[in-house]
Amino acid sequence: MEQYVIRGGKKLKGSVAVSGAKNAALGILPAAILSRDICTIENVPCVNDIKVLLEAMEDLGVKVTYLDEHTIKIDSRNVDKVVVDYEHIKKIRASYYLLGSLLGRKKEAHVALPGGCNIGTRPIDQHIKGFEALGAQVSLEYGMINTRAEKLTGTHIYFDVVSVGATINVMMAAVLAEGVTVLENAAKEPHIVDVANFLNSMGADVKGAGTDMIKIHGVDTLHGTDYMIIPDQIEAGTYMVAAAITGGDVTVTNLIPKHMEAISAKLHEMGVKIEEEDEAIRVYVDGPLKNIHVKTLPYPGFPTDMQPQMTALLSVTEGLSIMTESIFESRFQYIDELNRMGANIKLEGNSAIIKGVNQVTGAHVTSPDLRAGAALVLAGLVADGETVVHHVDYIDRGYEHLETKLKGLGADIVRVREKHGKGLFRAV
Ligand SMILES: CC(=O)N[C@H]1[C@@H](OP(=O)(O)OP(=O)(O)OC[C@H]2O[C@@H](n3ccc(=O)[nH]c3=O)[C@H](O)[C@@H]2O)O[C@H](CO)[C@@H](O)[C@@H]1O
Numbered sequence: 001m002e003q004y005v006i007r008g009g010k011k012l013k014g015s016v017a018v019s020g021a022k023n024a025a026l027g028i029l030p031a032a033i034l035s036r037d038i039c040t041i042e043n044v045p046c047v048n049d050i051k052v053l054l055e056a057m058e059d060l061g062v063k064v065t066y067l068d069e070h071t072i073k074i075d076s077r078n079v080d081k082v083v084v085d086y087e088h089i090k091k092i093r094a095s096y097y098l099l100g101s102l103l104g105r106k107k108e109a110h111v112a113l114p115g116g117c118n119i120g121t122r123p124i125d126q127h128i129k130g131f132e133a134l135g136a137q138v139s140l141e142y143g144m145i146n147t148r149a150e151k152l153t154g155t156h157i158y159f160d161v162v163s164v165g166a167t168i169n170v171m172m173a174a175v176l177a178e179g180v181t182v183l184e185n186a187a188k189e190p191h192i193v194d195v196a197n198f199l200n201s202m203g204a205d206v207k208g209a210g211t212d213m214i215k216i217h218g219v220d221t222l223h224g225t226d227y228m229i230i231p232d233q234i235e236a237g238t239y240m241v242a243a244a245i246t247g248g249d250v251t252v253t254n255l256i257p258k259h260m261e262a263i264s265a266k267l268h269e270m271g272v273k274i275e276e277e278d279e280a281i282r283v284y285v286d287g288p289l290k291n292i293h294v295k296t297l298p299y300p301g302f303p304t305d306m307q308p309q310m311t312a313l314l315s316v317t318e319g320l321s322i323m324t325e326s327i328f329e330s331r332f333q334y335i336d337e338l339n340r341m342g343a344n345i346k347l348e349g350n351s352a353i354i355k356g357v358n359q360v361t362g363a364h365v366t367s368p369d370l371r372a373g374a375a376l377v378l379a380g381l382v383a384d385g386e387t388v389v390h391h392v393d394y395i396d397r398g399y400e401h402l403e404t405k406l407k408g409l410g411a412d413i414v415r416v417r418e419k420h421g422k423g424l425f426r427a428v
C-alpha cells in the first residue's frame, strides 16, 4: 500500500502542465473499436484507469502499442471477443463504454457491471434505455450486462437524467445504426464534445455535441484516424485550488480556459486572482479569501468532480461556506477525514456546512475515492506538520504523476510504501 507523506506550509509557485482528460480518454479509446481500423491517439493521460481499460481492450483482441508515454496506437481490426469479465474492469467505471462500442461494432456485448468510485448508487438505467430504444435487447444476469441486437435503428431518445455516461455510450452505439438518432437532454461536458469530435474524425456524422440535443446520422463504416485528447478540466482545477489553498502563484498550462469557467468564477468570487491566457490560467492570492456557497451541477455548472477539492479550500477560508452536492449522494465521505485534520464541517442533507478554520493540522487520513483523495492532499499542503494520505491507489486512478507535478511547484510531498506489518515507511 502506498501513501503520500506531505509536510504542509509551502506556497506553491511556478507552472504546471495539465495532462490529457481521463474522462475523455475513457470514452475515446473504446470508441476506437468502432473503426475496424487503426487509430493513433495522442495526449492519453498516464493514469491507472487507462491502463485497466487498455488491458480489457487487449483481451477483446485489440492491439495496443505505446508510441510514447502519451501516444497510443489502437489497432482494432481483429476484435474477436464480446465479453468483458469482472476481473478486467472491477476498478473502473468507464468499462461500461465497451457496451456501446461493442454493441455498435459487433451487435453484441457482455460486460460486467462497472466499478469506479463509490460516490453514490450510480444506476445505468439511462444507458439501457438508450440501447433498447435503438433496438437492442438488454438483460442483467450474474453481475453481467448482456446486450444483443439484430440491427440498430436510429430513433428519438429522451434521457430522464442528464448523464455523461449514458450520453457517450448511446452516442457510440448510434453512429453505426441505420437512420437518424436524436439524443435529448444530453450531457454537455467537454468530454462529450471530445468523444463526438473523435467519432466524426473517423467518419461518423454527429452534430450538436455540447448542447442538450445531439443528432447522429448513422453511417455504414468508420475509418482510422489520428486524434489528440483535450486537457483534463478536473486536473487543471485541482492545481488551481492547490495554488489558492497555499496562497501561492501558479500558472496552470495546457488547458482550455473556456472549460474552466465555473471553477474560475467561484475562485474569483472568493477573491482568488485569476488571469486567463490562451491556453493557461495564472492563479494567485494577494489577500484574505472570502467564504462562498457552491452547488455542483452538470456542465457548464460547477463540476461534482471538483467538489471535494473546493471544500478543502473552503475549510481553511474564514467565514461560513456551503457546498451543496447535487449529483452523487455519497460524495462527502472525506468530510470526517478533513475534520480529523481540524476542519469544522457538518453535513446537513446534501450540503456541507463549512466553518472556515485558520489552520488545519497534519494527521493520518484515508482517501475514500479519487477526488476526495486529491482534497486530502490539498489540505495536507497547508496543514501544520505532517499529513499521511493513505489509499493513494484511488488518486492514481485519475491524476498523472501528482507528486512529481506538486514537487515541481515546491510542495514537500513524497510517495512512500508501508513496510508490511511494521508500519514503517520507505521511499518508493
Ligand atoms: C468515467 C466518467 O466520465 N465519470 C464521470 C461521469 O460519471 P457517470 O457517467 O457515471 O455520471 P453520470 O453523468 O451518468 O451521472 C449523473 C447522475 O445521473 C444518475 N444516473 C446516471 C446514469 C443512469 O443511467 N441513471 C442515473 O440515474 C447518476 O446516479 C448521477 O446522479 O460523470 C460524472 C458527472 O459529471 C463524473 O462525476 C464522473 O467523473
Ligand SMILES: C=C(OP(=O)(O)O)C(=O)O
Residues within 6 Å of the ligand: 023, 092, 093, 094, 115, 116, 117, 118, 119, 305, 370, 371, 398
Ligand atoms: C468519479 C470519477 O470517476 P469515475 O466515474 O470513473 O468513478 C472522477 O473522475 O472523479
